[in-house]
Amino acid sequence: MNSLWLIIFSIVVFLIAYVTYGSWLAKKWGIDITRKTPAHTMEDGVDYVPAKAPVLLGHHFSSIAGAGPIVGPIAASMFGWLPVMLWIVIGSIFFGGVHDMGSLFASVRHGGRSIGEVIGHTMGSKGKKLFALFAWLTLILVVAAFTNIVAAAFVSTPEAATSSILFIILAIIFGIGVYRRGVSLAVGTVIGVLLLGVAVWVGVLFPISLSINTWMILLLGYIFVASVTPVWILLQPRDYLNSFLLYAMLVGGVIGLFVMRPEIQLPAYTSFKVGTNYLFPILFITIACGAISGFHSLVGSGTTSKQLDTEADIKLIGYGAMLIEGVLATLAIITAAYLSADKLVEVTAAGGALNVFADGIGTFMSSLGIPFLIGKNFVTLAISAFALTSLDTATRLARFIFQEFFISDIEGSTNNAFTSTLTNKYVSTLITVILGGALAFRGYAQVWPIFGSANQLLAALSLLAIALWLKRTGREYKMAIYPMIFMFAATLVALVLLIMANLSNPVLLVFAVALFILAIVLILESRAAFANTEKLES
């Protein structure tokens, strides 16, 4: 079967779901297109500014799209492409779409405030603290998982390592030039993009080969330094230049795919147990982004809800963006599906899911005349650059949560030496990096499932808050409860399996046990919260 059918299939199904289930959700939740959104009622020209629907959709989508929908599906393809496709499609429609749209809706009805406020409103401060804790743990796991992924990619594609280092230097020069010295953005961009191309080419000429552990240590050091420096030096220029890399890659990859039209060689279904992994729960934990991801609630209630022009756009942006990400995930699975099962194992062993993806896109682009090695290096550079920027961001955010948690949540504490040291910028960053690093060394196979679990639990918490809010404002809420229950089931089983597999590794064990306990706490909280029948205003 030709792989393009997968894309057509997912696009068609998503379109149908959008107009049926999406509209059904909007109706059941009482989305009111005449009601003024916070972008109008609280308009301030700064944060609360109404934006046109397509533009906001683009913005929101680019915020939620990431390396997750790429890595997850490819990693799960060990079970065959059919289970992956089904979960992407069903997950996006009934799980992630509901989660994203619900968070956006709840946030809009709470004056554009974050999902944490909704959680606090429906579950009290205990819920908020749980949320902060889950978010913090998930961020540490992002550090662990992505460090590992990038290091593996550098091992399989040493050319990308060189190019990445050049990119860092280029970003710093860009930052100093454009932001500090006033070089015009246009000039800086042109030079930057050209030099990026040069970096890709130089990387192919001078690959740097080191061991995976060495790369991980270097990366952790980089993350530490990058996340404590001011944003204009490294983070902002990287984020900006990344977007060119990414879109060039997407365009090149998609066109190449349509030109090459590869046949699917991977079996539709291999077996329920692959190695030590069971299809349930591993499939559902491995594919988080691309099916359902807890981070999306924070993004949606960040800027998106404050810029929503009318409630009529909630379906398009909340539900629609998730479906588009589902299409992205479908594209990712094709890079694995066109390989045979053995080849897939081989390429994965060489450098993980990222290697599979880069190999695939590189192959597709070669059908356009781009040399394979250049294409592959380019893709690896793009995704790892992206991941590195995410790592920087995740470390910063983890530091903020950590600082805020320790400053505000210790009952009756004044600033004693202990808390002052802990909340010091460098110490809190160090804690994040060390914890993330310790997990990263455990290896991708262990870290990604636990990252997926944490992300899903975050999503479950958001779903819980959404369901509670829906219930207590007199709306139908079961469509949020069932996905939540399934998430709990999958996560708890996965955590038990992880704990059993890691009894000898203290760091991972601690994380898995902590997550398990927190999940149980969450379940108990939800039971208590549902018993509360006090009505809330909508």
Add this chain to the structure above:
Amino acid sequence: MAKIIFYGGKGGVGKTTCSTANSISYAEQGLKTLLVSTDPAHSISDVLGMKIGKKIIKLRENLDGLEIDPEYEAELYVNKIRENMKTILSNVIVEEINSQLDAAMVSPGTHESALFDKISDIIIDKFDEYDIIIFDTAPTGHTLRIFTLPNLLEGWMGSLAKKRRTIVDMNKMVTRENDKKDPVLEILEKRQKRFGEIKKIFNDNDNVRIRFVLNAERLPIEETKKAIKMLSQFNIPVDTLVINRIMPDDIGLDFWEKKKAQEIEYLQDIENEFKGKEFIKIPMLDVDINKSTVDRLSKFFND
């Protein structure tokens, strides 16, 4: 020779009298002297029988005087801000902010801050103009806080200026306007510099001294002990104590009869001046008033 002398001491020990007398003696030695009262009671006017106001006036040859009125200084400051606002902003906005400025006038720290500001101004501006500047301070604990302020405020202003500099840098990055000078930063840095100047003057032990006035009685001695201990923390030496109202060595009946006659006159003055009020008269005892003797006074309060 210290240039700046702060006169401190408990209420009633004769601080103002001493500081005034001291300033006169310096003036007579040919040293150009400025006597400044920071005591809201402004007794210097009473001592000299001259009207001393908010502007420096000549009291005698080589001696000028000034009374600081913190409320007046604060009002001056706020009005200047109001004037400034009118040149920068539209009148509509000025109206809205006026209430904020009015509220600021009655804020807790305003009095002390305005006082410190004026003292700093005098010290910095008049440092070279006069040979000696004497400050007659208020007999409250707050006075001693003044010595903590230069260090504290320089530090605070410094960190505010640093924050502002970060913002200005960020503004430049975002708006790409490179040449605009930032008035806020300029003001902050000017303030920081000024506090630094004061700090330097205070820290130079040859410039600033404190003279404590006390009587040969128990309570003033205790008070002086406490004050010196506190001041030693700020490295401001109290090297001279003025012991006031020491009885003459050859004290005799004559002395006391003269004093009693004067007292009778003043008692009469009181009864004339405050007609219609209740008077409770307490005699001076021949012992110190302490925990064992205070009961001897209580019987005079039979209301």
Add this chain to the structure above:
Amino acid sequence: MNKIKKIITDFGLFFKGATDFKGRAYEMLESERKIEMDNFILICFSDQLGMPLPTSYYTLELLPYLVDEIQDWDKRMGNRKSVWEERWSNYDLDP
């Protein structure tokens, strides 16, 4: 016909929103600047919120120059319940 034109325009707007190069080049700087500014104003005018500082008197003369920023500041201060959740939207996490 008009409908097709609208769809094409919308697609264009979607890509514009997704790429938003001009915005992306400055959005993190803008967010950081706003946060720094709010903190600065907090220290300058904390006595407006009932917390007088030793410097409150001296920062009063900055009021005319900071009027624009203060306009929405007290509204924003009231909205700031959780700093870390706010900051989430300042960065591009993209996991």
